[in-house]
Amino acid sequence: MKLLGSNTSPYVRKARLVLLEKSIPHEYVVDPPTEPGSLVLKLNPLGRIPTLILDDGFCVFDSSVIADYVDSLSESQILIPREDSRARLRVKRWEALADGIMDSAIVVRVESLRPSEQQSPALLELHNTAITKALNYASELIGSPWCEGEAITLADLALVSALLYLDLRQAERDWRGSHKNLANWFERISARRSVVVSREG
Ligand SMILES: N[C@@H](CCC(=O)N[C@@H](CS)C(=O)NCC(=O)O)C(=O)O
Missing domain, CATH: 1.20.1050.10 (Glutathione S-transferase Yfyf (Class Pi); Chain A, domain 2)
Structure with missing residues (x-):
């Protein structure tokens, strides 16, 4: 999967930290939507970062949704409690x-x-x-x-x-x-x- 973002966006940092803490293999690509030709503008109707692109092309947006999805990918280091x-x-x-x-x-x-x-x-x-x-x-x-x-x-x-x-x-x-x-x-x-x-x- 590919995370599109920028180094100054706090929402992008949150999504990156979740991916890093969970040790989920991913590529982080600096691709601010303000840049002409940004993939974010093509793939995310809201044109916002973070945008997560799954290997099958499915586009995930909003850092909360990304965090939730990434946390669900593995049982190790659960970041959002599930039972309680x-x-x-x-x-x-x-x-x-x-x-x-x-x-x-x-x-x-x-x-x-x-x-x-x-x-x-x-x-x-x-x-x-x-x-x-x-x-x-x-x-x-x-x-x-x-x-x-x-x-x-x-x-x-x-x-x-x-x-x-x-x-x-x-x-x-x-x-x-x-x-x-x-x-x-x-x-x-x-x-x-x-x-x-x-x-x-
Ligand atoms: N609620 C969204 C907020 C995302 C957001 O507003 N991102 C800003 C960057 S900090 C953005 O992409 N703005 C459009 C732009 O930079 O052109 C989330 O949590 O992902």
């Missing part, structure tokens, strides 16, 4: 929280690229506040050593993807200073091979 519905719900809620941080950070990024007189301070405030509140929530919720306790799950992979994107686009936001437990967890997950590989490009 509340445990599954907790992990999926973590994913939604992390995705929400990504969504808001992207709105802020896109808005910030507009000429300053055309920017909406209210929109920037709305999304920056959502990010702040989501980080507070994550900091209250996070377990040890991983988000949901002893086993690493999709929750951790989604959260690290969101935080790496904040570091990229909102370096001035001192989330480590206000959330020491998140900072410690981040140090721990940053040493993980999957995260190291995903940061190499």
